[in-house]
Amino acid sequence: MFDDFFIRALVAGIGVAFVTGPLGCFVIWRRLSYFGDTLAHSALLGVTLAFTMEFNIALSVFIISSLIALTLIQLQKRTNLPGDALLGLLAHSSLAVGLVVIGFLTFIRFDIMGLLFGDILAVTVDDLLIIWVGGAVILLILKLIWKPLFASTVNYELAEAEGLNPDRAKAIFTILMAAIIAISIKMVGLLLITGMLIIPAAMARNISSSPQRMVIYSIIGGLLSVILGLFTSLEFNTSSGPSIITAALFLFILSLFNIKQSIKLKN
């Protein structure tokens, strides 16, 4: 069944969407979209490292992204620079260093476009395993830290005062962000992962009244985007990442025309 590259891509994309749905909600709630971008940019460094050392790509990306996240936390403590400046610094310097390293790797044929925008042809059965097992672990951990993470998202001091240990939840969430980027990089590409995180969640925000519903709609939106996007990709021979993100954008635009509101307007 997994012999067909398209089936593999579909199964991989569906796995990714299940995880980006809930994580994306937190990215929106905690205003972390630029943080997600930074981790994704640093993923290039992880990929080049994997090629140089003949190492698993997902694992390598996960390690580098986690290191960048930890570096960010340290820099926030030690400098007075604003958070967005630090994020920009890390995002672009890690991207630059990654590209410089690629320059040295002349002996390896590199599909830069596939790396940046995703390539459904590249998804192997091993990747499927990483996505589904890794994704399940991410979701399980997210469920475990849901209460402290969500409470501190609403208000840090309430969570801290009432004994929920929000700092630990935040640190774990940062690792989860690195992990989702690691497992979805082949599908969506490193320039568009943040889009996969925030666009379905943004769509869900437009049509939901409670956090739980937003998570569910966000997952559904992600699944639809993957399916629509991959079929488009197959049909028109476009890169998988941009196709999926464009489908997500399409759903987002639809969500702007809130059904309830349009009924109200008619009456």
Next chain:
Amino acid sequence: MNANQNILVKLKDAGFKINDKWLVQGVSLQVEKGKIVTLIGPNGSGKSTTAKIALGIYKKIEGEVEKYTNKIGYVPQKISIDWTLPLRVNDFMVLTESLKNEMIDEALSLTGVIHLKDKNLGDLSGGEFQRVLLARAISKKPELLVLDEPVQGVDFTGEIALYELIKKISDELNCGILLISHDLHTVMSATDHVVCLNGHVCCSGTPMDVAKNNEYKALFGEQASQILSRYEHRHDHIHTDEGKIKKN
């Protein structure tokens, strides 16, 4: 365990500074079960800071904090909730602890906002939101309540009712309350212990002790001290064992 089983939280010579500026220094106080301790003091005197030290929100502090409970309800003075979250009152009530529906309803009824249960948190008025905050803090039946200006923005009659509710909760749940209030009338009528802050503890004791204190008078002016003396006059009698009132 602490020697006194009733102590919920105890500050020993506690202080907190940001960038070498002390927000508050040398605070010692303790909150016991069933007792209301009130912090008073002018703006910037370190009341909220002291509450946050007691709650463990500030960690790099001077001195010591001993906490003997984890069942805490907190009403912060300022709360900024990000409206990117779709959050109804009902979702907010179970933020830090999962509660049965009846417990949520009971708490919301007590503070008079049960009708707002399914409303979006962002659509509430300041006073309504304050009532929801208080309901959330009491809903899980905490052992320690930390209330930082809990009735700000609440209408006048509501204010009195909520203070009565706070007093009732303290009696019924036998929970300790650390209260921050600007309302000296309330402070003096319902409090067991008053701590007057001005960057440090300038005086503390029973409401009457504090009222007589010269530093307190200097800080709040003659008028405030008259409020207290009026309170004192209302109680120029003692209650005998038979329940009769005997003039001093």
